[in-house]
Amino acid sequence: MAAPGKIDALSQFKLYPALGPLGHMGFSQSNVMMVVATVLALGLLWLGMRPRAMVPGRLQSAAEMLYEFAYNMSVETIGPEGRRFFPFIFTLFLFLLFGNLLGVFPYFYTFASGIVVTLALTLMVVILTTLVGLWIHKLHFFSYFVPQGVPKALLVLLVPIEVISYLSRIISLSVRLFANMMAGHVMLEVFGAFVIMLGGLGIAGWLPAGLALGVNTILIGFEVLVAVLQAYVFAILSCIYLHDAVHLH
Amino acid sequence: MSKDQGGPDAFEERLRAARQRQGLEPRPPTPGQDAGDQGPSALAVGMRVSVELVSALAVACAIGWGLDRLLGTRPWFLIAFVPLGGAAGVLNVWRMFAPRRGAGPADTKHSPPPAGR
Numbered sequence: 001m002a003a004p005g006k007i008d009a010l011s012q013f014k015l016y017p018a019l020g021p022l023g024h025m026g027f028s029q030s031n032v033m034m035v036v037a038t039v040l041a042l043g044l045l046w047l048g049m050r051p052r053a054m055v056p057g058r059l060q061s062a063a064e065m066l067y068e069f070a071y072n073m074s075v076e077t078i079g080p081e082g083r084r085f086f087p088f089i090f091t092l093f094l095f096l097l098f099g100n101l102l103g104v105f106p107y108f109y110t111f112a113s114g115i116v117v118t119l120a121l122t123l124m125v126v127i128l129t130t131l132v133g134l135w136i137h138k139l140h141f142f143s144y145f146v147p148q149g150v151p152k153a154l155l156v157l158l159v160p161i162e163v164i165s166y167l168s169r170i171i172s173l174s175v176r177l178f179a180n181m182m183a184g185h186v187m188l189e190v191f192g193a194f195v196i197m198l199g200g201l202g203i204a205g206w207l208p209a210g211l212a213l214g215v216n217t218i219l220i221g222f223e224v225l226v227a228v229l230q231a232y233v234f235a236i237l238s239c240i241y242l243h244d245a246v247h248l249h
Numbered sequence: 250m251s252k253d254q255g256g257p258d259a260f261e262e263r264l265r266a267a268r269q270r271q272g273l274e275p276r277p278p279t280p281g282q283d284a285g286d287q288g289p290s291a292l293a294v295g296m297r298v299s300v301e302l303v304s305a306l307a308v309a310c311a312i313g314w315g316l317d318r319l320l321g322t323r324p325w326f327l328i329a330f331v332p333l334g335g336a337a338g339v340l341n342v343w344r345m346f347a348p349r350r351g352a353g354p355a356d357t358k359h360s361p362p363p364a365g366r
Contacts, residue, residue, distance in 0.1 A: 157333070164309045164330075164337035165344075171304035172341070176297070 037098035077239035093235040100227030113181040122174040133245035302338035309334020
């Protein structure tokens with residue numbers, strides 16, 4: 001923990017080896033959270049769908065709502081072809097949703113607050129969309145980078161711009177998720193440190209400490225919102241990129 | 250049965266209308282409504298715009314620097330790619346706010362679903 005009088009907001013993102021012998025193979029607490037998120041997501045679907053009731057219970061309703069939400073999102077955004085990409089989108093969405101929501105709990109680690117993780121996920125999405133575009137349109141896919149109705153001379157400028165714009169998705173998609181998750185946790189840490197520091201000042205500090213605690217309480221609710229929203233944003237942007245790859249604009 | 254004269258399409262239409270009345274079908278997305286009730290906050294929009302601008306510039310710098318390193322022409326490719334990166338950032342922002350051409354929902358309505366897949 002931080003020395004008294006200093007706010008140490010970033011040490012919470014430090015990775016350390018987890019699970020003893022496994023940890024020495026580079027298995028950190030971030031990886032543990034990924035496994036936990038995956039197990040929880042699979043467990044919700046498996047346990048929820050076991051009754052197979054006509055009138056669903058609570059768990060089954062939750063599982064069905066998640067399924068239908070992701071299904072509608074992929075079909076409405078990508079088009080009818082979205083059905084083929086639905087398993088991918090659903091997996092991505094559930095993984096991030098559970099990971100982000102777990103990260104709100106104290107002592108838990110948010111794996112999406114590491115740029116390595118989000119960058120790896122983004123690379124997976126972008127490489128997949130590129131391969132899908134090449135698979136469906138063969139070499140015609142490269143016409144995606146050539147805007148229509150433009151004088152030929154300008155293409156020298158516009159094609160590199162389009163290529164850069166395409167490649168910048170890798171950064172914007174990964175940084176968006178990473179920055180949102182990290183910023184929220186830094187805020188929580190800062191206001192948590194305020195509570196302790198102000199509370200230590202004696203009776204005069206109790207009111208501001210209470211205020212900071214109130215702010216932290218609101219921030220936790222806000223974090224839950226951000227966790228769900230960012231999982232959704234990541235999934236819908238993946239859908240939009242897949243739509244572009246399938247339809248070429 | 251005068252209402253049946255429209256053929257199967259009219260029936261589908263009436264079925265959909267009935268299902269919508271009962272709330273069984275998701276509402277058709279209306280423009281400006283799908284981003285929530287009051288839309289994203291100004292901070293969120295600003296954050297997205299800045300990320301788009303900066304990421305395009307970063308990619309362009311990386312490409313220019315890499316090409317220079319490969320071809321030994323430092324700094325010419327870097328100089329050429331920085332304005333291109335800025336333009337790509339503006340293009341990204343334009344894409345964010347421009348109406349999408351041939352977006353998903355229109356496609357689902359008009360093109361038939363792939364059979365047997």
